[in-house]
Amino acid sequence: xxxxxxxxxxxxxxxxxxxxxxxxxxxxxxxxxxxxxxxxxxxxxxxxxxxxxxxxxxxxxxxxxxxxxxxxxxxxxxxxxxxxxxxxxxxxxxxxxxxxxxxxxxxxxxxxxxxxxxxxxxxxxxxxxxxxxxxxxxxxxxxxxxxxxxxxxxxxxxxxxxxxxxxxxxxxxxxxxxxx
Ligand SMILES: [Fe+2]
Numbered sequence: 001x002x003x004x005x006x007x008x009x010x011x012x013x014x015x016x017x018x019x020x021x022x023x024x025x026x027x028x029x030x031x032x033x034x035x036x037x038x039x040x041x042x043x044x045x046x047x048x049x050x051x052x053x054x055x056x057x058x059x060x061x062x063x064x065x066x067x068x069x070x071x072x073x074x075x076x077x078x079x080x081x082x083x084x085x086x087x088x089x090x091x092x093x094x095x096x097x098x099x100x101x102x103x104x105x106x107x108x109x110x111x112x113x114x115x116x117x118x119x120x121x122x123x124x125x126x127x128x129x130x131x132x133x134x135x136x137x138x139x140x141x142x143x144x145x146x147x148x149x150x151x152x153x154x155x156x157x158x159x160x161x162x163x164x165x166x167x168x169x170x171x172x173x174x175x176x177x178x179x180x
Pocket of ligand 1: 053069
């Protein structure tokens with residue numbers, strides 16, 4: 001493209017600002033807030049998983065040590081997607097511990113749980129807490145006409161539901177042998 005054509009092309013682009021359109025869209029600021037909250041929740045949940053991965057003990061140590069790390073990796077990937085979606089919508093993505101602490105709605109006790117079972121119970125509770133916020137976030141993005149974000153929330157919901165299921169099954173008691 002020569003210099004004149006490039007100038008003409010840039011003139012044609014002057015009236016088009018996808019960033020402005022996104023930011024002016026009704027509901028988008030609420031959607032961005034939800035993304036920031038879910039990013040921060042994911043950071044907190046990631047740390048909870050890693051903390052339990054490091055501190056778990058007992059006869060089921062090997063299985064739980066590996067499971068907690070597998071789930072931590074899945075949650076870690078969510079952080080990236082939730083942050084990048086904010087950039088796609090024209091907002092800055094936060095990256096400090098202070099910002100995460102301010103935005104997170106997930107509270108995790110610093111005290112190491114007394115038993116591995118208690119660790120699993122706490123993680124189930126964390127997933128359920130995060131899921132309740134995510135379902136509202138999905139409705140918000142859907143109502144704001146933002147299918148890209150509602151699809152992201154839906155995928156994150158599915159991942160949480162699957163992790164919650166894995167943990168919930170660990171807590172199930174086996175039926176008595178030959179019992180009715
Ligand atoms: Fe490790």
